Amino acid sequence: MKKVLLQGRDICKSFAQNGETIPILNKVNMEVYEGDFTVIMGASGAGKSTLLYALSGMDSITSGEIEYRGKRISGLTEKEMARIRAKEFGFVFQQTHLVSNLTLFENIVVAGYVGGGRPRDVQQRASELLSRMHVDGAKDRLPSQTSGGEAQRAAIARAMIQGPGLIFADEPTGALNKSNSEEVLNLLSTLNSDGQSLLMVTHDVRAAIRGNRILYLEDGKILDEFTLPVYSAADARQRETQTTQWLSSLRW
Template identity: 40%
Template sequence: MVGAAATTHRPPEIVADLRAVIKDYGSGERCIRVLDGLSLQVRRGDYLAVMGASGSGKSTAMNILGCLDRPSAGEYDLNGHATSTLDDDALADLRSRELGFVFQQFHLLPHLDALDNVTLPMIYAGVRQQERRDRAEAALLRVGLAERLHNRPNQLSGGEQQRVAIARAMVNRPSLLLADEPTGALDSVTTNEVLDLFATLHGQGMTVVMVTHEADVAARAQRILRFADGRIHS
């Protein structure tokens, strides 16, 4: 592996390209195959929902898409970068530049206000202080929290906290936003508000892949991918 991102000649409209990906855990008789030749292309501007029973491979696929795990075999290109050529440090750098993450739990730091929570990814990316503040304010404005910049998490509703988390995920202008059960901790009214926000962001050009177990949430996406036995069956 090398320490710099190797760029392939994939068309630029393909953001994520999984090709014949296999993921095994264990070895020999104890080997468990979780992904079995998975191929998937995520194109710029897609809004995909991922569904599947426990053990279907959807979480492992999301971990590979998020550069949190590596395939046992097969290839994964992220925005033209061949991830198999990268060492761990280079993969982490690619992840911070190209991906944004939204989780079921908001993972906000309780002692920081909304603005400071959103600036955190830019500190790690080496963005200068004034630009960090400007971009964080713009991201919070984009998710409808212009009046909540200086509120800490315990002063925000669940829906507002998730909006802060979404602002944080997109502040580094990622190529791909990965959302893992983003409405799982929210009531039905707040769920619809957050899904409306995802729809707005998608309409503005954001590429989104969202895992959910709720059919009505998945129905808000452009397309539903159903996982079973380590493959996509839809």
């Protein structure tokens, strides 16, 4: 039986606009299991990114509970939540958010220092991750001197520097061309096959099929879910067909 890594119970998120309360998330109940590659899909405006940020503690919730490894994290102070994010969570966004005046290597080691790692250990792990992400040849370049794919792969290395329990990815291939997207998705699939847990938001079916579990969000609620075997490139076309058919049944 799979172990629950992250759990949300009755998560609600709303904001006030012109005297009205606008709901974004409406009593979302979901689990992320250890070792899974979980994907969140849905139409634009469904609340996908809002849910991701809420689960990671980057955004507050209006009501409900969120637990990580069986401990409640919703309601923690920002300082307490920041410690958890630094130690337990890795983040990959559509835009890399790399520091422009630091090299790729420096961007990664700085993230390692934030978690209190020893300089020698952090630098060694950063070098290993850059090699693993196939971007070690660009480690001394500034982000502006690299391709979009190289920068995103460096961002994944940065997300991995603390050995996180869970990586949150928000449209990680949204700003990349097809070849760079495939490289990034291949890396994420490899990380997952090595045991890394991932939670990814995407609108791209080719990205979604990398997951083994896809949740469909509509109007702030989980409408349905679709499960797949662990990703295999040999089955990619079949996975895409099956996933597209499932999405079509939901009027996606």
